Amino acid sequence: MAGFLKRWIVGSLAVVWLALGGGQAAGAADFPTKPVEMTVLFGGTANTIAQVLSKLMTDKLGEPVVPVSRPGGGGAVGYAFVQGSRPDGYNIVWNSNSINTSYHTGKIPFDYSAFEPIAQVSKETPALAVPADKNWKTLGDMAKAVKAMKGTLKVGISGKGSFTHLTSAALFDAMGIGDKVRYISYGDGKAPIELLGGRIDAAIQWPGQFESYAAAGKLKVLAVTGKERVNLLPDVPTATEQGFDIDITMWRGLAAPKGTPANVIKTLQDAAKAATESPEFKSAAEKLGFTPAYLDAQAFGQEIAKDDTFYKKLLGSLSMTN
Amino acid sequence: METLYQAALLSLTPWAIGAVGLGTLIGIIFGSIPGLTFTVALALALPITFGMDTVPAIGLLLGTYIGGMTGGSVSAILLGIPGTPSAAATVMDGYPLTKQGRASIALGTAVIVSTLGGIFSLIVMMISVNLVSKVAIEFGPAEIFALVLFGMSTICGLSGSSMIKGLIAGTLGLMIMTVGIDEIDGVNRMTFGVVNMLQGVNLLVAMIGLFAIPFVIEVFARHARGEGEKNETRSLRVELPSLRLLGRNSWLITRCSAIGTVIGAIPGTGGAIAAFLAYDHARRFSKTPERFGRGAIEGVVAPKTANNAVTGGTLIPLLSLGIPGDPATAIVLAGLKIHGVTPGPSLFMNSESVVYGIYIAVVIAYVFILLIQLGGIRLFVYVLRIPQQLLAVIILVLCVIGAYTIRNSVFDIYTMAVVGVGAWVLLRVGIPTTPVILGMVLGPTLENEFRTAMSLSEGHWNIFYTSPVAMAFVGLAALVVVLQSFSELKLRRKAKFAEKSNA
Numbered sequence: 001m002a003g004f005l006k007r008w009i010v011g012s013l014a015v016v017w018l019a020l021g022g023g024q025a026a027g028a029a030d031f032p033t034k035p036v037e038m039t040v041l042f043g044g045t046a047n048t049i050a051q052v053l054s055k056l057m058t059d060k061l062g063e064p065v066v067p068v069s070r071p072g073g074g075g076a077v078g079y080a081f082v083q084g085s086r087p088d089g090y091n092i093v094w095n096s097n098s099i100n101t102s103y104h105t106g107k108i109p110f111d112y113s114a115f116e117p118i119a120q121v122s123k124e125t126p127a128l129a130v131p132a133d134k135n136w137k138t139l140g141d142m143a144k145a146v147k148a149m150k151g152t153l154k155v156g157i158s159g160k161g162s163f164t165h166l167t168s169a170a171l172f173d174a175m176g177i178g179d180k181v182r183y184i185s186y187g188d189g190k191a192p193i194e195l196l197g198g199r200i201d202a203a204i205q206w207p208g209q210f211e212s213y214a215a216a217g218k219l220k221v222l223a224v225t226g227k228e229r230v231n232l233l234p235d236v237p238t239a240t241e242q243g244f245d246i247d248i249t250m251w252r253g254l255a256a257p258k259g260t261p262a263n264v265i266k267t268l269q270d271a272a273k274a275a276t277e278s279p280e281f282k283s284a285a286e287k288l289g290f291t292p293a294y295l296d297a298q299a300f301g302q303e304i305a306k307d308d309t310f311y312k313k314l315l316g317s318l319s320m321t322n
Numbered sequence: 323m324e325t326l327y328q329a330a331l332l333s334l335t336p337w338a339i340g341a342v343g344l345g346t347l348i349g350i351i352f353g354s355i356p357g358l359t360f361t362v363a364l365a366l367a368l369p370i371t372f373g374m375d376t377v378p379a380i381g382l383l384l385g386t387y388i389g390g391m392t393g394g395s396v397s398a399i400l401l402g403i404p405g406t407p408s409a410a411a412t413v414m415d416g417y418p419l420t421k422q423g424r425a426s427i428a429l430g431t432a433v434i435v436s437t438l439g440g441i442f443s444l445i446v447m448m449i450s451v452n453l454v455s456k457v458a459i460e461f462g463p464a465e466i467f468a469l470v471l472f473g474m475s476t477i478c479g480l481s482g483s484s485m486i487k488g489l490i491a492g493t494l495g496l497m498i499m500t501v502g503i504d505e506i507d508g509v510n511r512m513t514f515g516v517v518n519m520l521q522g523v524n525l526l527v528a529m530i531g532l533f534a535i536p537f538v539i540e541v542f543a544r545h546a547r548g549e550g551e552k553n554e555t556r557s558l559r560v561e562l563p564s565l566r567l568l569g570r571n572s573w574l575i576t577r578c579s580a581i582g583t584v585i586g587a588i589p590g591t592g593g594a595i596a597a598f599l600a601y602d603h604a605r606r607f608s609k610t611p612e613r614f615g616r617g618a619i620e621g622v623v624a625p626k627t628a629n630n631a632v633t634g635g636t637l638i639p640l641l642s643l644g645i646p647g648d649p650a651t652a653i654v655l656a657g658l659k660i661h662g663v664t665p666g667p668s669l670f671m672n673s674e675s676v677v678y679g680i681y682i683a684v685v686i687a688y689v690f691i692l693l694i695q696l697g698g699i700r701l702f703v704y705v706l707r708i709p710q711q712l713l714a715v716i717i718l719v720l721c722v723i724g725a726y727t728i729r730n731s732v733f734d735i736y737t738m739a740v741v742g743v744g745a746w747v748l749l750r751v752g753i754p755t756t757p758v759i760l761g762m763v764l765g766p767t768l769e770n771e772f773r774t775a776m777s778l779s780e781g782h783w784n785i786f787y788t789s790p791v792a793m794a795f796v797g798l799a800a801l802v803v804v805l806q807s808f809s810e811l812k813l814r815r816k817a818k819f820a821e822k823s824n825a
Contacts (some may be wrong), residue, residue: 043649048656051369068730069365072521073503077731080517105508107520154778161508184777185506186463187770190589192666193643197459199778208659212644212666287662320508 031089031264032063038254039082039093040067041075044189045208045288049122049252050094052284056275061267067094074098074161076107083114087257089264092118096252097163099304100311104321105161112304115255118265119272120295120303122285124250125226126167127207127233129219131195139223139242142202143175152182156191156203161320166311167225167248168204169318174244195219207232208289225249232289251293251307253300269297329678332377333686341378342385342683346690349389353396354702356403356534356717357724359526360390364653368660376661376676381683383657387650388440388633388687391593392695395432395626396702400425403533403717407525408593408629410759411601413533414480415614415621422617425706426699430562431619432626433695435575437688439627442579443586443634444684451670454587455642461588463775464785468795469588470768473595475799476602477757478806479614485810487753494748495761496768498523498741505766506773518733525762527725527734528741532755534721535742541714562696563619571623574604582628586635592648593632594763600628602802634684641665641677 036057040050047069054065070078075098085091093115103111128139136142146153155172157165165183172178184200191203192213204225211232213219223239224230226249239246254272256265275281276294285292295303315321332338345367352363367386371379394406399416412432419428447454461469474492481488501512502522513519568575578600585596604624605614614621636647644665646652658665663676670677705713725738745755779785786792 043652044656045659048368048660052372052660055369055372067369070730072729072731073517074508074520076517077521077729107503107510108517159505159508182777182780184774185770186774187505189645193459193589193639193645194462197462199462208664209644212664212668216667216671218667284660287664288659 031267032061034090035064035066036061036089036268037091038065038067039078039091040069040071041078041094041096041098042071043069045124045206045290046094046096046252048288049284049290052281053094053121053272053275056278056281057268057271060271060274065271073102074107075102079108079110082255083108083110083257085257087116087259087261089256089260089268092254092256092268094252095255097250097307097311099255100308101161101163101166101315103308104312104315106321112255112308114258116258116260116265117297117301117304118254118256119269119276119297120251120253120293120300121272121276122252122290123226123293124206124252124290125224125228125230126164126204126248126250127210127221127224127230127236128168128171128202128204128239129192129195129210129214129221130202131198132218132220134201134220136220136222138237139175139239139244142222143177146175146177146180149180152180153177153202154200155181155183156186156194156200156205157183158187158191158205159185161315161318163250164204166314166318170246170248170314171204171223171225171239171244173317174239174246192219206289211289230289230291231286251303252290253295265297325674326678329675329682332675333381333679333682335378337375338378338381338683339686341374342381342686343690345382345385345387346389346687347385347694349386349391350393350396350691350694350698352386353390353393353405355720356397356401356405357530357720357722358405359530359724359728360386360393360406361526361650361653362724362727363390364650368653368657371657372660376663377679377683379661380658380663380676380680381686383654384680384683385687385690387654388630388684389691389694390650391630391633392433392436392440392691395436395622395629396429396695399428399432399622400702400705401537401713401717403537404529404759406593407529407759407763408597408625408632410529410533410594410756411480411597411625412622412629414601414625414756415616415618418615418617419619419622420706424617425703426561427563427567428619428622429699429702430696431567432622433692434563434568435571435623435627436630437692438575439579439582439629439631440633440684440688442576443583443631444637444681445634446583447634447638448681451638451642454638458587458589458639458643460791462789463771463778464789465791465795466588466591467768467771467775468786468789468792468799469585469591470595470764470771472795472799472802473591473599473764474760474768475802476598477760478802479602479605480598480756480760481754484752485806488757491748491753491755491757492761495758495763496765497761498528498758499525499762499765500769506770506777518731521729521731521733523737523741523762524728524734526728527738528762529759530721530725531738531741532745532759534717535739536746536749536755538714538718538721539743539746541710545711562699567619571620574620574623575627577603578624578627579631582631583635585628586632586647587638589639589643589645589647591767592636592763593629594760596628596632596635597625598760600624606802606805637680637684641669641680642667 050067054067057065082093099112102108191205194200221236227247352358352360394409395412398404398409398412402417404410477492581600582596639645646655725734
């Protein structure tokens with residue numbers, strides 16, 4: 001009996017040793033050997049892109065990439081989950097500018113440097129819409145009219161500190177009408193009907209939300225805030241084209257906890273690249289209204305760091321930093 | 323006519339019909355099992371549709387949505403555990419009916435009136451989508467606030483014996499929902515510096531805790547005391563509601579269909595408020611309001627009709643304005659977009675055949691619902707024959723799984739447990755839990771719309787009293803409160819009188 005027990009203990013210790021030491025060494029060499037969990041922080045478009053992406057990455061990696069939705073806290077809950085997980089590449093996060101804004105508004109106690117960038121995948125460009133009955137054809141018209149008008153311009157945003165709020169603040173500052181604007185917080189997505197109902201004067205939201213209204217002539221889209229025009233609204237000029245120098249887009253990409261081995265990052269980066277450049281991803285992009293925008297890990301890291309400085313300053317000027 | 327024919331060709335293929343049927347079945351299963359929710363089912367079904375053609379894909383999603391909305395009443399009636407927040411109103415009379423051994427009649431009635439409500443709202447949508455969406459646009463923050471306030475007033479009718487206890491419960495619901503990030507100013511509230519608290523209390527997680535956990539605790543307690551089960555649930559006859567019963571309620575069905583359609587058409591409201599308003603409406607206009615809460619079939623008819631009339635109603639803002647009414651329709655919206663269908667005003671100009679295809683899919687979904695649910699009653703009722711203590715173990719497991727899967731959060735399991743034990747304590751001291759769920763459903767909308775309205779008007783109250791629509795709803799809410807207070811006083815006087823005459 002004692003002999004059996006001893007053998008059993010030695011045997012199980014060997015198994016544990018293999019699982020811990022041997023397992024990890026092998027894991028880094030041939031990654032992946034089990035499903036990769038991709039934490040998704042938001043619903044809506046973010047979630048749908050993640051689902052498409054994970055399906056395409058699965059084809060490339062040979063192991064399933066599973067999108068797991070961990071919403072809440074403006075992304076804080078999901079970031080905290082992935083940041084606290086083991087840095088072996090099996091837990092990655094579908095991240096966005098929210099890593100910078102969440103940190104600077106005090107939602108999470110760590111910043112972007114708690115993660116290793118894997119790859120940038122997509123970009124979404126906000127658009128500014130006004131009711132069709134306004135006589136503004138360009139941003140210049142709008143700036144002139146707003147400067148001359150009495151009272152304030154009512155601008156719909158998703159919520160204070162949200163991406164649409166920050167974009168609005170930057171754009172209206174560039175137009176020189178920042179002090180004539182009053183922000184009205186709505187939940188996500190209701191801006192188009194508030195514009196139609198005439199309760200607000202302008203709103204910045206995603207092109208996909210305005211597309212149908214613009215086509216029906218019910219709303220006018222004056223500008224997009226990125227450096228390039230967007231496919232959904234090809235006739236809408238950028239703010240830069242109209243002489244107001246801003247470039248704000250919402251990037252999305254993948255990141256892993258700090259300390260994930262470089263070869264694992266490389267494998268994931270290559271899978272993301274193949275997925276992003278596939279025709280399926282491009283067709284989904286056209287329908288959902290985003291732009292595939294692959295950047296490798298290094299370039300993505302620089303982009304995040306650059307953005308971090310920008311949002312720190314912008315949030316500071318809105319006195320929203322923590 | 324040409325487009326209708328084209329749409330029929332696309333959506334009446336075996337493949338498309340099968341997709342709707344599959345969706346409906348998934349929806350009913352997830353909706354009817356306590357703990358599992360059909361919002362999760364929709365999220366799981368969405369990636370499956372990526373590889374499908376447009377029409378079957380949309381059919382699958384719509385089937386899941388509609389099946390889930392209907393299926394939520396099954397466990398509400400059989401076990402007193404609603405499968406969706408909007409089925410919570412059905413518990414009030416559906417569960418007492420089961421205790422009287424009339425579960426199959428309640429289930430059958432629920433399915434049939436759900437279908438009637440759903441088809442009614444679909445017809446309204448087909449003939450008046452333009453008009454209704456124009457009206458919906460006029461509903462700004464002030465109007466929606468007033469409507470939700472009116473919805474809150476139905477707490478009076480859900481309180482059972484004491485209005486004060488109902489109000490305590492409703493207020494608890496309102497308070498729970500303030501935990502987390504405040505959407506409007508982006509600040510943390512009552513999170514105590516804990517990251518997981520930032521996600522707040524999810525409505526579905528709390529709903530599972532509120533209804534399922536007290537059930538489980540009660541059953542275990544009874545088993546521990548060595549008490550047998552109540553006999554009524556054992557005497558089961560499978561019988562369907564008679565045509566006479568439906569005929570008697572046809573006017574109620576029509577009114578509740580209208581309530582559901584109107585509420586569904588207003589963005590940002592949804593099924594629960596419609597169901598509660600309809601329930602309150604039925605009770606208030608009944609000649610025998612005292613039967614409500616004790617197993618009145620009208621108490622099942624009203625909320626179920628309105629609940630499913632919402633399905634047609636929500637399609638109006640979804641398709642014509644591109645605005646989802648709740649998390650479930652938000653997933654349907656994502657499904658439409660990924661298949662190249664962009665809801666909004668131009669949808670009706672550019673792709674009419676898709677719109678007709680959606681109408682047809684809704685009708686097919688209801689046909690499947692009738693077939694599956696009426697055929698399944700025998701099976702559903704069989705659940706009651708399982709010894710309750712075993713059933714309670716299964717339900718507990720499902721609740722833990724269900725609470726976790728909503729947001730893949732272990733923290734939510736703890737939340738569910740805390741809410742559940744709290745609900746059990748409330749029930750012990752005689753405070754009803756249904757108003758808690760009402761407070762939770764309406765609380766965030768009530769608060770956010772109020773604050774948005776006040777920021778629109780720069781802090782002036784005139785935004786409320788200059789809007790006739792808002793004033794009408796506020797007036798209705800006040801009327802309900804006054805009427806309820808009077809009848810409460812009358813009851814109390816009667817009770818006193820009875821005491822005196824007894825002595």
